[in-house]
Amino acid sequence: MNDPDRRPAMVGVGVGIGLALVASASVAAMVHNAKVRLEEPAAAQAVAVADDAEVAYCTPAFKQVLQRVINACGLAGTEQRRGCQPADVKTFASINDDDFNSLFTPLKDRGAVVMFDENADALDPSGKELLEQRWLDRRGARYFFIVARASRDGTTEGNRALSHKRANSVAFYLKEATADPDLDKQVGMLWLGSEFAQLPKSFCEWPNSRHDKACTPEAINRSAFVSWVDCRL
């Protein structure tokens, strides 16, 4: 048979089959390669994971204090009573007064000193206002610290009790004002009485609730230092 259409048709069919096979084989190879990469992926890039803040002042020494407050002072569970005895602080921190206070120095702008009247544990309006301001400025912090003290007036036992009351006073006010259901898992308290880590007068320069009044070494220690703590454990 001498069909003039035969030759072009045969070439066309040949080209068509060839292209279809090439296309199918290429596609199968592309998918296969992807399958191989899927089964043996290249080293995955490290992906940042959301977490609480961790800033420069979170030194091992600072974290030691933080860890102790969390574990031993009632933060880990809500059943236990909160706060450490001053003697505990001395034991676990194993550092002197100045070193202890210097741990908190980087918190100067983050925290504040809520001041109390002599021999009193009631918060005044400016103390409450300052406390609320600091509480609202949480940012990425996981824990809120209350470190209460008493001045050296009075007995050691009495000052210990007084600083405990001041810490509680701050915590109770926060509970009442914020109604935050997570408060018990966030707020850690230390009460130091007058026997450990008294604040030097330089702390009068820190944000405090009585900047319009004279600040003496006694007055700055009738106080509760409060701050969010931007450290992870």
Add this chain to the structure above:
Amino acid sequence: MRMSSSRKAAVAAVVMASLGFVFAGYSTYDYAAQLDRQVHAVHCSFIPGAPVSTDADNPCKTALFSPYSALFRATWWGGIPVSLFAVGAFAFFIAFGVYLALGARSRRAHPFYALAALVPLGASLVMFFISAVHLHVFCKLCVAIYVASLALAAAAVAAWHANRNDAFALATTAPSDARGAQAPAEGWGKVVVWLAALGAAVVLPAVAYVAALPNVRPLIDKCGTLAVASESHNGLLKIPTAHPVRPVLLFEDPLCPTCKAFHERLVDEGVFDKLDVTMALFPLDTECNWMLDRPLHPGACILSKAVLCGGNDQARSILEWAFDNQESLRELGKQSASALTSKIGERWGAEITSCLAKPQTTVRLNQQLHFAANNHIPVSTPQMFLGTKRICDEDTDLGLKYTLAQLAPEVLP
């Protein structure tokens, strides 16, 4: 011997079909590369073989990740790219064009070719319309395919026209017995065979593609779960939808382009309105988010607050407004907070702007960020949790429909 006009037009059609074949091949290659569930750059040039584009938001990437780039997505992860059907179709048009260029004698061949070439042109017109109306971008590879389809159709019609003229000239000049030899009586059998061949050419690469696909089903629910399912202050947003049937938690950033694309994908697929949406805002902006070392989307904190200020009723509208105006809002965010706040006030009124300044708004946004931190989610957006199960990032775009078909078929239309 001088080549006839119809053959010249057929050669032109072969060239155009070849270009279409190459561009469709590149597009398919880019699509298939994503099947490894990793991130890849894509080709986006009119020059075949040009290097891949490193621009993260190039239009070809937008087109590739759009719901219109593939078929059967609910059946196979990623579906079958439409460009793959184009590869098969162009292969057929090359082969048939060669047949015509070599002097096909069948009198139905040219009209068949011209009419069949309208199919890729029609498909290109549909995709062009989608690009213009839905995607608002034109990917260079896609445009090259549209142009190749148009030129192919034009060349095929020209070949038909020229062939008719040649036949007419022959009919009027050749002796009557020669005329009878040129145009023998012919049935429709060949047309049926050609149509079958076109169908086979279109389907064959797709069959090869599907046969080689990896099984990703075991991977889609291996991306973690929520450690803390609820936010203790009830600080998350509830977004009302039309027919919520499945609880979902979304982490979103109003200035994140991927969030915008993801949101549009959910809406376009008809999925969003079947989700019972709880939303946590996760702005990638250091003004409020401590988890970053630099602001990726300056202004996202302010816009997130605006979404929160909208409350459950207005939050979706404000979020979608932010998505729709992302580029200009991002520029304002880079300029200053006050410029962005003014823009928000201009659109949403003084009530929203005064709410932005309230400490409670800052606290609520902070609670949402802490919710993310408590769950240790990856620092990226968007993120979707079906119930407490995290949907992998790679399953929120190409694999979204397949993943939903597997894990929550009730949300698919």
